Amino acid sequence: MRVMQSALNRATTGVLSVIQRFLVLPNQITFSGAGSTQQLCDHIHRLGHKKVLLITDKILVDLGLANRVVEGMAGHGGEVVIYDGVLPDPTVAMVNDGLALVKQHGCDAIVAMGGGSSIDTAKGVASAATNGGIEKLIGILKVKQDALPLFAIPTTSGTGSEVSIAAVISDPETHQKGVMADPKIVPQAVALDAELLTGMPPSVTASTGMDALSHAIETYIGRWSNNQVKSLSGTAIKLIFDYLPKACENGSDMQARESLALASYYAGLSLNDGGVGNVHAFAHQIGGQYKIPHGVAISAVMPQVLQLSLKQAGAKLAELADLIGVASAGDSEQVKAEEFIAALRNLQQEIGMPMTFSQIQTQDIRGLVKEALKEAVLYPVPYFMSYREGEQLIRQLQET
Ligand SMILES: [Fe+2]
Structure with a gap:
């Protein structure tokens, strides 16, 4: 055996x-240090994005941390729509809820703030926004079109989802945990902001x-x-x-x-x-x-x-x-x-x-x-x- x-x-x-050797990973921009959330917002503004969907969880909204992105973008006249429904083990339904907000508000970029679950949900939303339904994107190298520009602010120090090519999206109906793996879902830029980690x-x-x-x-x-x-x-x-x-x-x-x-x-x-x-x-x-x-x-x-x-x-x-x-x-x-x-x-x-x-x-x-x-x-x-x-x-x- x-x-x-x-x-x-x-x-x-x-x-x-062999497959891995042909993958082209994006050159990710990294902002590091206390207060780097603002530097990331400045960067998003420089890229010309006007309305972003912030994908996060209720705890970070209640702690006031999500507000840092709202204020960071507002300083440049940018608008932030918040989806705070992320729970541990993100599901297809969470991705679809985020996607509905992208369509409803015409968001031109996505910011994930949170642990691996928020970042994985955002990877699903960003790729589904340009490629159709999330269900057909689960698997290896299934994302054909470039995802909506995606940025990440991790609030835990562990998963590495902010830089990885993978996301785990589960389907409670089939009890399946689906892994998406594609270089197109790697966030374009990240903020490693120690101020958000102290709690x-x-x-x-x-x-x-x-x-x-x-x-x-x-x-x-x-x-x-x-x-x-x-x-x-x-x-x-x-x-x-x-x-x-x-x-x-x-x-x-x-x-x-x-x-x-x-x-x-x-x-x-x-x-x-x-x-x-x-x-x-x-x-x-x-x-x-x-x-x-x-x-x-x-x-x-x-x-x-x-x-x-x-x-x-x-x-x-x-x-x-x-x-x-x-x-x-x-x-x-x-x-x-x-x-x-x-x-x-x-x-x-x-x-x-x-x-x-x-x-x-x-x-x-x-x-x-x-x-x-x-x-x-x-x-x-x-x-x-x-x-x-x-x-x-x-x-x-x-x-x-
Ligand atoms: Fe792990």
Whole structure:
């Protein structure tokens, strides 16, 4: 079974890597630092956009943060229509609601403000506005016409959706989570505005930071890793180890917030070339089955996956131990790799991430492993696990 799936994994990712080589990614403009929302509004004005649809959620409207875009555009005589109906796990219906506002008000651009859900919804609306219904755009490279100009202001530091070619739009009727993947849905410009991040609670800071860290580690050790990917993901990993505990301890630490916003952005950039791996394949199943937030599931799975990948990814994990400064000069590659995993566990403990879950039922394990291995076939994993290893991995996540 493992031999067949491993061969299928090599063949599938081989084809995907050829497709990926021909993708032309847009040159995104990045505004960074406290107050950069205004710089983004100035930029949107310079491009000549007069009426934008702001896609966000009710919390950001109530906190007054959405108003920064309204005021930023009003200063230039621009108008902002607000869609604040975004909820976690964006749906086809949310995209259609946003699309109706674009048509009703004749909006000429879209701004997404929020976490991955708002940005993914906006990607759906921007592409559906110029290509017809969202349903036919779900899949790989289905967006034929350029999307409506799209801009993003992330208010969490984790998903990397502000720079990625992907969006996840679910259909509650079919219970399907559809992935759109197309360079045409990458926002043209983003604002990494640390002022908007200070209100994020420590638990969300911790779990979204773990998600960003997993993107960076999976791309660093994955089979599509190259010098550019390693440069982006290595920078993200160092920033997260240095600043995530500080941001969890003091949410108003602007240097920590700016550093994590950049780390999430770099990790997201590395995803476009590097792809995710076993951590996401397993975390998606656990998160989906038991409604565990993505970053929380990711965090618990990550050290287990790295431990199982020691043989194939040991050299790269040893490089990461050197990078974050936990290795000694005389240590062997094996020791350094294990030191990196130990440092990861220490970081997770320091910021209070759970390592086991009471929800995991023994009778579910078989199905979870089968689905995780099926998903992993699509990813450039450094090591394709056997069923038994997958089973052992999930058993270690069970609360005893
Ligand atoms: Fe993720």
